[in-house]
Amino acid sequence: MKYKTRNDIILVCILAVLASIIFLFLPKEKGETLLIYKDGILITTLNLNSDAKYDMEILEVIIENGKAYVTNAACPDKVCENTAPIKNKGESIICVPQKIVLKIAGNEFDAVI
16 A cells, blocks of 8 residues: 555656646747726837836836836835746736736737627
């Protein structure tokens, strides 16, 4: 019985390592647009292909070299400011105290009307 348990643990570890390797090397789709939400409502969309600065009074959103990040946040913990720049589809920066979400989107449509 002990022999089977040891082999099971080895198998699970090997599968976990393989899954991690596959996840790390999957191609990530570069985002096209930055969506900015406040209280769940879309405030604006910004193109990631051009450098820009968007001032929201409570924080600044900077787009440089296809990456977006937050500076000058008015929240006390500054987690959103310390978050790494985002550039790939699906990545986000969230400022919980200010209820602001920055999300990277691709160039596809979410719904067809």
